[in-house]
Amino acid sequence: MSAFLNDLGRAAMLIIGMVWQVGWSLVLGFAISALLQTLVSKQGMQKALGRNGPKEIILATLAGAASSSCSYASAAVSRTLFKRGAALVPSLAFLFASTNLVIELGVVLLLLMGWQFMAGEWIGGVVLIGILALLVKLTYPAQLVEAARRFPEAGGHGHDHGAMAEAPGSVWQKLGRRETWVHASHSFVMDWRMLWKDIVLGFVIAGILGAFVPDGVWQFLFVKGASPWIQVPANALLGPIVAMLSFVCSIGNVPMAAILWGSGVSFGGVLAFLFADLIVLPLLDVYRRTYGWKMAAYIGGVFYATMVIAALIMDLAFNGLGWIPARNPHAAAMMAHFSINYTFVLNLLFGLVAVGALVLAKRNPMRMAPRHCCGGGRAKLPAMDEHAHHHH
Incomplete structure (x- = not known):
């Protein structure tokens, strides 16, 4: 019993330590994402993504990089783009x-x-997006795509998590307007409301596995000690499957990835695990309900193949360049280390930023609407005009 309680204590310290180490960076990322969501017009983006050409794919990639990292929220936005006429590759890119x-x-x-x-x-x-574009081009299921675009979805849809109604002026002029910051504060709060369960779940899963599962289990599962010709492909194939069964959002995967890396999983295997948050079982079910089971199976298959191939390419490239980092078998223990350092100062600073966004959003309430993404709940729409949005 004492050994169990000791492991439970280690898991708790590991969870708290991981949250402490990355807290400020999450606030920074969501703040930047909230501003970009406010300043960039989604309507203009949708009009520009109607073809599977390089220009459209690059634009979709840039738009995605500027958006929220929640895999469930991203799936909702991707669905909106696709259903409104964006081509398949830009939607998936x-x-x-x-x-x-x-x-x-x-x-x-x-x-x-x-x-x-x-x-x-x-x-x-x-690399993932390049491989995806090639695989879709080689296997493009035209009839399936059209059927998926017209597929009648059961239940409610998530609302557009998008930009403020277009206002005139340059980016700098928009930044000088109070309503821009109000809208950004609501986007910030909404992202947190969508993501916090996924992030906490990721930290909890990683903490429990880090404390209770011996390294030997991961080493056996990922065939540590085998020839690289066996271990690297096996790890790339297995990494997405482990991620698929862990049900965790993209950022929530990172602590678990650190533990896998410290346990001896190959560089490509860890990357494959990180890439695979888009094929967790709940998201595959979302694809089924959104596009039909045939299109969901196609998307799942193409995504899995893309992730494995990209992981193998990255493993070979980084090994060739000598960029493989040294393993840290004590990664879990280091995450539970606390001191008065730059992390403390940054957490204090960005904690104030988060509080400021929460206060600004609370003092400027928006119309309430149900949210169906990332675990449900009710969230405030960041609408500058109450009548500009409706729940469809």
Whole structure:
């Protein structure tokens, strides 16, 4: 019993430590995302994504990188783009970019795992989109795409999580208006409301697994000690399956990825695990309800193949460049270390930013509407005009 309580204490300290290490970076990322959501017109973006050409894919990638990192929220936006006429590849490219190229995910990876994983995630995100575009082009199911676009969805839809109604003026002029900051504060609060359960779940799962599962289990599962010719492909194939069964959002995957890396999983296997938040079982069910089961199966298959191939390419490239970081078997213990340092100062500073956004949103309430993304609940729409939005 004492051993169990000791492990439980270690898990709790590990969870608290991970939240402490990355808290300020989450606030920074969501603040930047909220401003970009406020300043960038989604309507203009949708009109520009009607083809599967390079220009449209690049635009969708940039738009995704500027959006929220919640895989469930990203799926809702991607669905809106696709149903309103965006081509398939830009719609899916947006999905990959919004969960792999966002600022907050890169910063969390930098803090917990090193710059190599941050670079691997961001460069790998671009590689993912390139492979996805090629695979869809080679296998394009025209009839399936049209059927998916017309597919009658059961139940309610999430509302557009998008930009403020178009206001005249340059970006700098918009930044000088109070309503811009009010709208951004609501986007900030909404992102947190959508994401907090996924992030907490990710930290809790990682903390429990880090404390209770011996490294030997992961080493056996991911065939540590086998020839690289066996381990690297096996890890790339297995990484997405482990992620698929963990039900965790993109940022929530990072602490678990750090534990896998410290346990001896290959660089590509860890990246494959990180890439795979878009094929967790609840999201596959969302695709089924949104597009029909045939299109959901197609998306799941293409995504899995894309993730495995991209992970293998990144493993080979980073090994060739000598960019594989040293393993840290004590990563879990380091996450539970506290001191008065730059992390303390940054958490204090960005804690004030978060409080400021919450206060601004509370003092400027918007019309209430139900939210069906990331666990439901009711959230305030960041609408500058109450009548500009309706729940469809």
